[in-house]
Amino acid sequence: AQSVTQLDSHVSVSEGTPVxxxxxYSSSYSPSLFWYVQHPNKGLQLLLKYTSAATLVKGINGxxxxxxxxxxxxxxxxxxxxxxxxxxxxxVVSPGGYQKVTxxxxxxxxxxx
Amino acid sequence: xxxxxxxPSRVICKSGTSVxxxxxxxxxxxxxxxxxxxxxxxxxxxxxxxxxxxxxxxxQGVEKDKFLINHASLTLSTLTVTSAHPEDSSFYICSxxxxxxxxxxxxxxxxxxxxx
Numbered sequence: 038a039q040s041v042t043q044l045d046s047h048v049s050v051s052e053g054t055p056v057x058x059x060x061x062y063s064s065s066y067s068p069s070l071f072w073y074v075q076h077p078n079k080g081l082q083l084l085l086k087y088t089s090a091a092t093l094v095k096g097i098n099g100x101x102x103x104x105x106x107x108x109x110x111x112x113x114x115x116x117x118x119x120x121x122x123x124x125x126x127x128x129v130v131s132p133g134g135y136q137k138v139t140x141x142x143x144x145x146x147x148x149x150x
Numbered sequence: 151x152x153x154x155x156x157x158p159s160r161v162i163c164k165s166g167t168s169v170x171x172x173x174x175x176x177x178x179x180x181x182x183x184x185x186x187x188x189x190x191x192x193x194x195x196x197x198x199x200x201x202x203x204x205x206x207x208x209x210q211g212v213e214k215d216k217f218l219i220n221h222a223s224l225t226l227s228t229l230t231v232t233s234a235h236p237e238d239s240s241f242y243i244c245s246x247x248x249x250x251x252x253x254x255x256x257x258x259x260x261x262x263x264x265x266x
Binding site: 071 | 192241259262
């Protein structure tokens, strides 16, 4: 069994300030973890993924996430928010192979000018 | 990189009609594709897993006779919403896995279905 919890449904930050989107997971396997971004009325874009290599993963657009097994967390961060970062972000856990993935409930990021 | 397309991107239909949505992997072969549904301001919910050459596996609560899935080739899966009703209005997204050691799913851009 696996599950994903995104602790915040909404996060609001000022432009130029750091971003922290929290994600905790549980899995019976050694999972792969992903962060996706979805802009309004658009599909999903992969930001970054963890697949048991380096625990600190760098993604596109300046985002990064750190896999912490002891805390079962995979929080997404960015040092400085940009207006174009305003979107919905989904944390996803995959047990691997062709098994189905599990989506978190999403965090809507608002960036205030 | 791996690209997945969906067609159409938007469709508006009358209640009682059927709508077909196509999902294509453009530059890789996908033995497994997934269909998701997303209601407004909600997360993606897996509807079914589509395997090339075999019957789709539906999630609990998803009517297989209403949401017909065909995965006729390694690059194409179709979702047909039969006798659509307004409550079927939603954003439908497909994804495809390239297989092998990769666990990444590549998502299509989605199809916005509006049933009048």
